[in-house]
Structure formats: C-alpha cells, structure tokens
Amino acid sequence: DAGITQSPRHKVTETGTPVTLRCHQTENHRYMYWYRQDPGHGLRLIHYSYGVKDTDKGEVSDGYSVSRSKTEDFLLTLESATSSQTSVYFCAIGGALLVNEQFFGPGTRLTVL
Amino acid sequence: GQQVMQIPQYQHVQEGEDFTTYCNSSTTLSNIQWYKQRPGGHPVFLIQLVKSGEVKKQKRLTFQFGEAKKNSSLHITATQTTDVGTYFCAGPQGGSEKLVFGKGTKLTVNP
Helix, strand or coil: CCCCCECCCCCEEECCCEEEEEEEECCCCEEEEEEEEEECCEEEEEEEEEECCCEECCCCCCEEEEEEEECCCCEEEEEECCCCCCCCEEEEECCCCCCCCEEEECCCCEEEE | CCCEEEEEHHHHEEEEEEEEEEEEEECCCCCEEEEEEEECCCCEEEECCEEECCCCEEEEEEEEEEECCCCEEEECCCCHHHHEEEEEEEEEEECCCECCCCCCCCEEEEE
C-alpha cells in the first residue's frame, strides 16, 4: 500500500463543533484528494490539491475547507459540523504522468451527533 | 456535469457463477479506471484502460473499454468468495486530474 495515513481513524463529535481531519503521505505525490463515501452515493470529491497552497473545490465542497502547507499533509476542516456530514472520509494521492491512478488512505469514520 | 453511471447497484451470485458490471459515461473519456473496495476497506486501484476497444485481463477478471470510449465493463469468471466487495469505475473529469466515480456495484458471493 502507498504511504498514506489518516488521522483520526474514528471520531464522534457534536453538531456545531469544528473538526479537522489529517491526511499524511510519504510518497511525495503532487495531487491529493478528499472524498466522502455515503451509501448510495459512491465516492464524491470534496476538495483536491495540485500542490502546496494550491487547492480547488470538488462537487460537494460546501461546509468544508482544506489547507496544504506542506507536500505531505492535506487537512480537511469542517468549520461547524452538521449531522449531514456524518460519513466515511477518504484521502487519496495520485496524478502520476502515465497512469493517473489514485491511492487511497484507510479512511476516517466521522459521526456527528 | 459529467456523470458516470454503473449497473447493477447490487449483484448476488453463487460461487462459481460469472459476474459483470457495466459503466457508462455521459462524456467521452480519455481513460477509465476500475477500483475494488473490500468490506470495511478502502478503494484499491485495479486497472486503467486507455485505448478504444481495449481489452485487458487479470487472471479471472476481464476489462473492456468501449469503441466510443464512453462505456466499460468488468467481467469476473467463476467468482470466488475473495471477489466480494464493491467495484467502482472512474473517469477523469475533462482534462483534469480529478476523477468522477460511478456509484459502484456491490458483489456478494454465496459459498
């Protein structure tokens, strides 16, 4: 498996609290992605990054922000968590020249009560 | 926006039966990728198809890319219990490094 870790792996929080999820890679990949996975919806892109301090929105970015101050770290922040953000969050890296496959981290299961 | 549709959503088979999942894109794709996610796990890259009409095999798995590069299929011959999981197809959004994923086909195999 590619060197991707996510922390925390599980989190339970309350509505209205801020939450930050961390993705850390040791592969020096340029591109990093945050997805959420919900039953019946598959994998949906929240935000992605194409370099340090370079980020862009995905299809479900409302309520989320990201930051990437170092190549190896990509942070996802829920400024004020809502129950609709209860989900499994996956980080991925990728963007190689010939094959743009993505490598996924183990996921973070977030529950917002 | 670009959509990638997958059918069926669920498939239950007896061990030894064949399985096929189909993927259709609303736009022409430069390539299509397939991923497998085991229960409780994370998606894992299986293969990428690039050429029109391309067929690739990985042991009992056969992947096809349509002539028009808008559809693809994954066929598993003689399923085994180790094939259990959700299979996703994904295509790049425009010329970007973003992928649009289908909703997946969840395969269960009865021993």
